[in-house]
Amino acid sequence: MDLEKVLADNLVNLSAIGSDPTGGMTRLLYTDSWLDAQKYVEKQLTEAGLTAHFDAVGNLFGRVEGTKYPEETILSGSHIDTVVNGGTLDGQYGVIAAYVAIQYLLATYGKPLRSMEVISMAEEEGSRFPTVFWGSKNFVCEAKREDVEGISDFEGKKFVDEMRRQGFDFRDDTEAKRDDIKAFVEIHIEQGNVLENQDLQIGVVNNIAGQRRYTIVLKGEANHAGTTPMGYRKDAVYGFSKICSEIIDRAVEVGDPLVVTFGKVEPKPNTVNVVPGEVLFTMDCRHTDKEVLKNFTEEAEALMKEVAEHHGLSIDIDLWMDEAPVPMNEEIVAAVEQAAKEQEMNYRVMHSGAGHDSQIIAPHYPSAMIFVPSIKGISHNPAEETKHEDLVAGVKVLAQTLYELAYKE
Template sequence: MVQLDKEVLENVAWISGIGADPTGGTTRLLYDETWLEAQNGVKAKLEEIGMATKFDRIGNLFGRIEGSRYPNETIMSGSHIDTVVNGGKLDGQFGVVAAYLAMKMLQEEHGQPLRSLEVISMAEEEGSRFPFAFWGSKNLFNEAKKEDVMDIADFNGVKFVDAMRQAGFDFKKEDEAIREDIKAFVEIHIEQGNVLEMEQKSVGVVTSIVGQKRYTIVLKGEANHAGTTPMKYRKDAVYAFSKICSQSIDKARVIGEPLVLTFGKVEPKPNTVNVVPGEVLFTMDCRHTDQAALNDFTAEVEADMKQIAAEMGMKIEIDLWMNEPPVPMDTEIIDVLKKASDKAGVNYRTMHSGAGHDSQIIAPHIPTAMIFVPSIGGISHNPAEDTELPDLVEGVKTLAAALYELAYTE
């Protein structure tokens, strides 16, 4: 246990130091120098424990232990290596470190597995450098298309294609076959919320990843003089927005978990002290683990918005620009995680993920499950992001126990 504590601490410190930002946290973006240094560093660590390593064409890294009896059945674990700007020391990269340490521990204790074990350090998930997310996991299943990224550039004007080729990578060949040997994928991740911490649980067994709908909405009333326009003649867009916001959130609170609703961005125009605002642009983010419930609630809210706008003599434009379905995790692997946790006396709970992860891309293709460890204060994507060491260690042990069941038993 002491050794695992030490290894978790050392490896988290090592990887978060690659791309350490002078202003705090870690910044390691797809195809930049620190990203390449981290991928090559992980590659070296995997080779040190006897894994055969390789990159695919776009930069996903794989480390493999061949199975003794069923080498063509692969059990995979890992996460993404990129960060957000000024990110924390755990998001994504802890999943890579934990997979490496879990497989190292399994080899030392049990030798060669029956099925092949594989660590994956995915090229990208965050969309922090270029306006495209899940580049790593989408390429595993040919869901990322060349035309999606051919014309995009980063905030410095560097083209995606140029950055990729500068780092030594290129597009996948169009006729490259999708792997059929991967029989299970288990990703460990920090929760990025405060449920586990509040309930004093060390581990979360994730049952599903929420579906998301995101909107940009514009309310158009009439800008007018704040002093000379009587209240009864106003078409105040902020007032209309406030009614929409209040009414919608009240309804969401009545329904309760796992539904969540957020009005995150609000831009009134002309946004000055002495003018009745004639227009408001705002966003709405709604999430639920059940597609029908998500559809029903958002349809009701959209109808409410239109009714409020009509009653107040305003126009409304509703643009639904993201519509991602909920993704359930594999019930058999969930059972493996629960049984392994029960056997080890792990203090866990089942829960859903309110954030997106590589697992939501992988799950429709491969049996997939996720393990969460607590986030202190629920903080993530922030230099203050942290998890208590005993919880990190418990997470690695839970992952190792699940991988043992999947790769070492008949």
């Protein structure tokens, strides 16, 4: 089997489904292009000798039974949906890599001792409907129908109607979580530039960072830009600038892996000749240690209140996301690291600053992730790209990992 060619052909063929005229790719949950992509993957799974089936909500599985321990399953895969006008690797590379790796193992070594399975998860991105991880949350029986029964997309199409239009429905709430999964390995592009900057081929992920996200509103007093002396102003933008500067400076002091981002800023009235009386802004903070994350953000909250009081501003702080860090399983991480060594790859152990399906699955089943480099760290963008030799290297490490987990006693 020519692994490099099979991988390249599948990437080209699958990327054509949902291709965007601007050069990117848009494949949103329960759209026709999404279903076409899942059907393409289903065909590839069947042709590779796997038994394919969909679950109730549209997660796709391809399975080969183990010869000695069929009740123990080694799982690999990722998500098939994209962001709007995204790239051609985020998500689908992990799906393709999983079935190409298993196809290679079957052709090289025959059937495994333990069962191997590919999962192409229905949705991870949250790009069409206001819900995320719909695929993986259903897989681990965490998804709640009440969270999606009333939601619609940007065109007003209802989630439930679109799900049923494509032939899917809610899972049976009485259905028990699977007890056969012994390991889950997800491969993904890094979506950052650490590996590229360090000239490495593989990242062995041992932790997914926790996230705390805030929306903050500072209120002062809008007033005339020419007639209001500096000492009499209640300038909300000035207050925001102090908050932004001091918290970022503090984050630099704390150091990696802490990151903090003020990504959205909306001053009002946002015009050239009026002192801004209000600013809405967001803060996104991430760290791999739950206590460090909690302590830093609580310190940041106190600082924001102090700045607001000092400048005569009112402040409203809304913490609307609080996701704890998710460590990967040490044994599975060790298996990935050993596979990278055996394949003679340049690698490093690292954390993921972005969220992935693995963070949903890891609390339920032993899990780990493999990263391959992203050129310039670009992702969620038509310019998203990874050298083909790095994509191949990732599949080789994944295949070696699956071999260790599924073929050995």
